[in-house]
Amino acid sequence: MGLALDASAWEDEKDLTETYVNWGGHAYGSSRNKGFDRISGEAAQNLYAARLKTIDVTYMRQASPEYDILDGGCYASYLGGHVHGIEKPWGQGLPHLLGG
Secondary structure, X not given: XXXXXXXXXXXXXXXXXXXXXXXXOEEEEOOOOOOOOOEEEEEOHHHHHHHHOOOOOEEEEOOOOOOOOOOOOHHHHHHHHHHHHHHHHHOOXXXXXXXX
C-alpha cells in the first residue's frame, strides 16, 4: 500500500482499495485446532473484503509520543488503506479514531 502511494501508482481511490485488499487479504492459521490445516499466507482476499464490511469504526493507536500522524507512512498504509477498504466499496461513512 505504501509503495503504491509513494510511487503514485494509482489513478483513483478504487485502485487504493483494491491494493489494500490484495495486500492484506492473506490467511494464516495453525493446525493445533482439530479440523483445520496449517496455512501460511494463503490468498483470502474475498474473505478479507467480506470481513471489512462488518467493521463499524476504525482505530489506530499511536505507539509513541515522539512522532505524530504526519511523521510516518504507516498511518497512510494501514489506517488509510483500512478506511478505503471499508468505505469505498460499500459507501459506508465510518468514524476514524487515532489514540495515544
